[in-house]
Amino acid sequence: MYRHLFFDLDGTLMDFDEAEKRAFHYMASSLSIPITENSYQLYAECNLACWKEFEQGLITVEELTLKRFMMFQKASKLTFNAKEASTTYEHQLSGQGILYPESLPLLTELQTKNVTLHLASNGISHVQRGRLAATNLSRFFDEIFISTEIGFQKPDPQFFEYMLNTLQADRRECLMIGDSLSSDIQGSLASNIDCIWLNPKNQEPHYTPTYMIGALNELLPLLTTLLK
Helix, strand or coil: CCCEEEECCECCCECHHHHHHHHHHHHHHHCCCCCCCCHHHHHHHHHHHHHHHHHCCCCCHHHHHHHHHHHHHHHHCCCCCHHHHHHHHHHHHCCCCCECCCHHHHHHHHCCCCCEEEEEECCCHHHHHHHHHHHCHHHHCCEEEEHHHHCCCCCCHHHHHHHHHHHCCCHHHEEEEECCHHHHHHHHHHCCCEEEEECCCCCCCCCCCCEEECCHHHHHHHHHHHCC
């Protein structure tokens, strides 16, 4: 039986796409950067490429935060201070705690079950902590694991081993829940931890998750069955 549930944050419990979009537009407005209608999509592509490099261990998170704006600057041909844009963007993003409608009812119900909830997130510490504070979400989790705080990022098995060692948990009693095939699912499978892949876009899996759902509202019925 599963005793520990590890939740990813972005794309699982929080709408990170909308949070990023708002933070980007607030940043551009406050720095008077003359963005166009297509600017955010261009930035999002640069940002995603940098996070992929980070997941592969090719760049540090400090390099990531600046590189994504340098890439965007080059691709957009806009003139602005990339470091200033990065700092302003992170400040704005840290206040963007946008929960999916199902998240609070789900976590509230799971608190009544014989299971312990934890958060397992790749991300920048002060940004993630700010967003958790904005939503008061921390109250649901016994432990919060953030990649920049522990020194490893998903899918690195060391991230998962760190969680297991901290909790002194049996991996057979653990379940990872997340939307990212390349970090949440790949990492948990490599660590011999069961997982639930939240796959709302009906993507083709390159790895075979233990369980798969298409929407967050399908999670509680599945967990109710698994936790019996």
